[in-house]
Amino acid sequence: MTFSYNQLFTFTEAVFRSIGCPEDDATLATETLLSADLRGIDSHGVARLVGYVRLWEAGRINPTPRVGVTYETPSTAVVDGDGGLGLVVGPKAMRVAIEKARQVGTGWVSVKNSNHFGIAGYHAMLALAHDMIGVAMTNASPLVAPTHSLDRLLGTNPIAVAVPAGEQPDFVADLATTTAANGKLEIAQRKQLPVPEGWVQNADGSASTDANAVKNGGALLPLGGATGSHKGYALGAVVDIFSAVLSGANYGPWVPPFVAFLQPPTDPVGQGLGHFFGAMRVDAFRPADEFKAHMDNWITTFRNAHAIEGRKVLIPGDPEREMAAVRLLDGIPLLDAVIKDLEGVGQKFGVKL
Amino acid sequence: MTFSYNQLFTFTEAVFRSIGCPEDDATLATETLLSADLRGIDSHGVARLVGYVRLWEAGRINPTPRVGVTYETPSTAVVDGDGGLGLVVGPKAMRVAIEKARQVGTGWVSVKNSNHFGIAGYHAMLALAHDMIGVAMTNASPLVAPTHSLDRLLGTNPIAVAVPAGEQPDFVADLATTTAANGKLEIAQRKQLPVPEGWVQNADGSASTDANAVKNGGALLPLGGATGSHKGYALGAVVDIFSAVLSGANYGPWVPPFVAFLQPPTDPVGQGLGHFFGAMRVDAFRPADEFKAHMDNWITTFRNAHAIEGRKVLIPGDPEREMAAVRLLDGIPLLDAVIKDLEGVGQKFGVKL
Numbered sequence: 001m002t003f004s005y006n007q008l009f010t011f012t013e014a015v016f017r018s019i020g021c022p023e024d025d026a027t028l029a030t031e032t033l034l035s036a037d038l039r040g041i042d043s044h045g046v047a048r049l050v051g052y053v054r055l056w057e058a059g060r061i062n063p064t065p066r067v068g069v070t071y072e073t074p075s076t077a078v079v080d081g082d083g084g085l086g087l088v089v090g091p092k093a094m095r096v097a098i099e100k101a102r103q104v105g106t107g108w109v110s111v112k113n114s115n116h117f118g119i120a121g122y123h124a125m126l127a128l129a130h131d132m133i134g135v136a137m138t139n140a141s142p143l144v145a146p147t148h149s150l151d152r153l154l155g156t157n158p159i160a161v162a163v164p165a166g167e168q169p170d171f172v173a174d175l176a177t178t179t180a181a182n183g184k185l186e187i188a189q190r191k192q193l194p195v196p197e198g199w200v201q202n203a204d205g206s207a208s209t210d211a212n213a214v215k216n217g218g219a220l221l222p223l224g225g226a227t228g229s230h231k232g233y234a235l236g237a238v239v240d241i242f243s244a245v246l247s248g249a250n251y252g253p254w255v256p257p258f259v260a261f262l263q264p265p266t267d268p269v270g271q272g273l274g275h276f277f278g279a280m281r282v283d284a285f286r287p288a289d290e291f292k293a294h295m296d297n298w299i300t301t302f303r304n305a306h307a308i309e310g311r312k313v314l315i316p317g318d319p320e321r322e323m324a325a326v327r328l329l330d331g332i333p334l335l336d337a338v339i340k341d342l343e344g345v346g347q348k349f350g351v352k353l
Numbered sequence: 354m355t356f357s358y359n360q361l362f363t364f365t366e367a368v369f370r371s372i373g374c375p376e377d378d379a380t381l382a383t384e385t386l387l388s389a390d391l392r393g394i395d396s397h398g399v400a401r402l403v404g405y406v407r408l409w410e411a412g413r414i415n416p417t418p419r420v421g422v423t424y425e426t427p428s429t430a431v432v433d434g435d436g437g438l439g440l441v442v443g444p445k446a447m448r449v450a451i452e453k454a455r456q457v458g459t460g461w462v463s464v465k466n467s468n469h470f471g472i473a474g475y476h477a478m479l480a481l482a483h484d485m486i487g488v489a490m491t492n493a494s495p496l497v498a499p500t501h502s503l504d505r506l507l508g509t510n511p512i513a514v515a516v517p518a519g520e521q522p523d524f525v526a527d528l529a530t531t532t533a534a535n536g537k538l539e540i541a542q543r544k545q546l547p548v549p550e551g552w553v554q555n556a557d558g559s560a561s562t563d564a565n566a567v568k569n570g571g572a573l574l575p576l577g578g579a580t581g582s583h584k585g586y587a588l589g590a591v592v593d594i595f596s597a598v599l600s601g602a603n604y605g606p607w608v609p610p611f612v613a614f615l616q617p618p619t620d621p622v623g624q625g626l627g628h629f630f631g632a633m634r635v636d637a638f639r640p641a642d643e644f645k646a647h648m649d650n651w652i653t654t655f656r657n658a659h660a661i662e663g664r665k666v667l668i669p670g671d672p673e674r675e676m677a678a679v680r681l682l683d684g685i686p687l688l689d690a691v692i693k694d695l696e697g698v699g700q701k702f703g704v705k706l
Contacts, residue, residue: 004655017635046432071457073640075427075457075458075637084549104428104485105426105427105461106424106426106459108459124660137494146658146666148665149538150661153655159588163591175587176584179581180581181578203651204661204662205661207504207662223577223581223584223585224576224578225577226549228532228533230667230669231529233669234514235512235526237669238654245629245639245647245648246638246639246644247639247644248647251651252651252655269650274359280429284425284428284429284452284602285463286431286600291599292600294601295594295598298605301605302499302502302608303629305499305504306503308502308556308557311501312501313500313502314500314583316586
């Protein structure tokens with residue numbers, strides 16, 4: 001079944017209002033969350049609304065956070081999310097990065113005391129309208145085993161980089177530092193299909209193609225999987241350090257779980273989970289029109305490369321942008337299970353889907 | 354056969370002096386180059402000295418570059434390498450980044466008109482002594498096919514991030530954005546062994562385990578290889594854009610080849626090849642001792658994780674640091690072919706190995 005963006009927007013905004021978010025925050029959180037549905041990252045969109053509500057019910061989300069800078073230099077800041085929705089804290093912290101970039105060329109903001117922020121790409125893209133390169137990362141609940149580890153110590157820790165172009169659509173890379181996102185695993189579980197080698201390991205660390213491996217004490221594998229997970233491990237580690245060791249959030253196994261039925265560790269090493277944002281004015285390096293003309297050339301060169309029979313070379317961000325255009329027109333399809341969840345949340349607050 | 358670090362240092366320095374490098378530059382280039390041999394990245398060390406000499410003979414390296422800032426803001430700069438050795442241009446550009454970080458918290462430097470700079474990790478590590486996080490990347494000769502591409506449009510484009518710790522050794526991630534570095538392929542070629550799936554593709558884009566595939570018109574694959582090369586492609590693309598589109602260097606297929614027998618493209622889109630450097634003062638985010646105490650906790654937590662039978666969980670940088678300690682004491686082993694090359698270079702300039 002398919003829902004228009006506006007319909008989902010009105011519903012989601014009303015739910016965020018119902019848990020006590022001020023109007024502006026509810027609007028912002030909705031825009032952030034639904035950017036995932038528009039762009040086809042269904043696992044991170046409105047399907048997670050129930051999850052946020054449950055965290056609020058468990059007292060683990062502050063609907064009226066006072067998000068503010070606690071430490072800064074001309075090009076850096078630490079932002080305290082005050083336990084708010086990452087969906088709200090993220091864009092506010094990104095604004096700080098953009099303002100600093102306006103002043104001194106670049107701005108870099110590490111965030112503590114936040115929560116899951118939706119898709120990294122949304123935050124990075126906020127820089128584009130300012131002719132800036134945007135960077136966004138976040139740590140996340142520990143589901144990933146570093147190379148050779150049996151313990152799960154890292155999240156899927158995504159990295160997003162958005163680069164403005166001229167006449168071409170912008171370049172938007174957004175990638176988990178694991179071989180496969182957890183959402184893809186859940187799909188395989190539902191369909192009772194095996195997963196490719198390199199996605200997961202069993203509880204004893206052996207290679208696995210079992211979609212239920214993570215549920216059964218195994219772990220997701222860092223990017224590179226079977227042929228060199230040490231690189232994905234290193235990238236995921238950098239995301240964890242930039243997001244949490246710099247800011248004073250929880251890192252590694254101390255990152256609080258997204259699901260409300262799992263309790264956060266009782267011995268936290270910081271506050272909430274952490275993000276890291278960056279903004280770089282392109283004209284802090286060369287005139288913006290010159291930069292954009294070369295980005296256009298970069299993009300068309302790669303897009304026009306000779307491709308494998310029946311395939312084409314894509315620019316990072318192409319599939320998500322095309323999906324967003326389609327879904328704005330045709331609506332956003334939701335799985336029955338998701339609709340049922342949303343209806344349940346709606347009933348709780350007297351909001352109709 | 355094994356050579357002491359000092360012996361190789363004296364020899365290499367004399368060779369760089371012989372091609373016209375001023376004394377300080379020759380020393381700096383030698384230190385940069387040999388950091389690869391010490392750390393066990395044999396493909397990027399003294400084995401490449403002949404390659405640099407050949408580029409100089411072909412008139413493609415300026416031994417007396419005037420390396421300088423051509424564009425800047427308080428937190429950014431573009432550095433023109435003036436066609437010099439990347440081994441010299443890199444550390445000089447990194448100094449600019451460090452100086453800017455001292456002033457405004459972070460410094461970000463994009464470099465044009467440079468050449469191959471050795472290992473990325475060396476440059477990133479220059480920040481450590483200043484209690485800064487160091488970042489280094491570079492683009493490189495196009496040997497890598499983006500996902501679905503038959504054309505080789507990217508280099509192995511490494512990313513290095515060095516993070517200072519307190520009592521623990523520093524964290525140093527240094528990774529090519531390909532599944533395997535070209536050096537590993539060369540080793541398999543020499544031993545006439547197949548390579549794992551996901552390293553390379555054939556000229557028609559089909560999966561291959563042939564170590565000679567790249568030589569025969571195929572390509573290296575981005576990190577993720579068989580199970581999702583789009584992520585490595587996106588990362589390699591970001592490195593290319595930060596290193597060259599920001600600075601005005603050549604990008605994508607226009608990056609000049611390292612080997613002197615291949616001519617650079619006759620229609621350059623910029624100058625030389627490009628690098629990107631960053632330095633972030635950790636005390637631009639929180640007090641340095643607090644940061645380092647948490648890095649120590651991060652490192653010991655990961656190092657002490659339960660590991661797969663017979664393995665241990667390593668911290669990025671562990672193997673290279675341990676190798677450097679061994680090789681400083683026991684010397685650096687060189688292959689016969691490398692020794693012969695070096696003796697040839699030595700004879701040319703009247704320098705004894």
